[in-house]
Amino acid sequence: MREAMSKPANIDDGFFPERAAGGFTRIDGTVQFYTRVNALIEPEMTVVDLGAGRGAISESGAKVHRALCDLRGKAKNVIGVDVDRAVLDNPIVNEARVYDGRVMPLNDQSVDLIVADNTFEHIQDPTLFASEIYRVLKPDGWLCARTPHLYSALVLAASVIPNRQHASALRHIQPTRQAQDTFPTTYKLNSRRALNQHFPSRTWDKHSFTWSPEPAYHFNSSIIYGFFLLYQYIKQPLFGGEVLMIFMRKKAG
Secondary structure, eight states: OOOOOOOOSSGGGGTOGGGGTTSOOTTOHHHHHHHHHHHHOOTTOEEEEETOTTOGGGGOSOHHHHHHHOOBTTBSEEEEEESSGGGGGOTTOSEEEEOOSSSOSSOTTOEEEEEEETOGGGOSOHHHHHHHHHHHEEEEEEEEEEEEOTTSHHHHHHTTSOGGGHHHHHHHHSTTOOGGGOOOOOOTTOSHHHHHHHSOTTTEEEOOEEEOOSOSOSTTOHHHHHHHHHHHHHHHHHHOOSEEEEEEEEOOO
């Protein structure tokens, strides 16, 4: 009798066999982003995790994700800042502060590096937000952000689903995503044009790029997953990647 074929433990495994060696793929967006963040951090720095939330990344099944995203001990102080009080229970920050969404609870020019991972897409007032980032960063301080590109498949799909239905939709589209980690989106800072408007070159040195990681929204279907991989492969050289990897340095003087 023929043995039944076992399905991969994770849908990525069928497309990226290297995932079995360490738990990540060759195009892993978290590894790509946080490797560069780690390369910028110095031991004397004060680092802010902006939009830190409850620290969901600390629950990743990939050891490399947990190691890269936990910045404690790599910098002098890691401060988690979020509008959600869940940040007070974040296990991978040294201290936590609740943010009213307008004025960041940080002193002027007190921060060496800001990490904003999947935060820009939720910003309601980008002008105020950008001015607050500029205010709290020291001269030569770094802003490091990862966010979906405005013209990514994810954002285009999300634009036809009302915010109030995102949590229920994600249960089918991305089965591993928890409802408590889903927040309303605005996508006001998710294009190069918007970034140039709110973070002008006269005050910022820019070193950003786009990236296409593994498809995250696939209904747990290998056919849909493969389609999005092909779409990203064709799209990247023509129109850029699915994700904005933002690395900007505040100019001194």
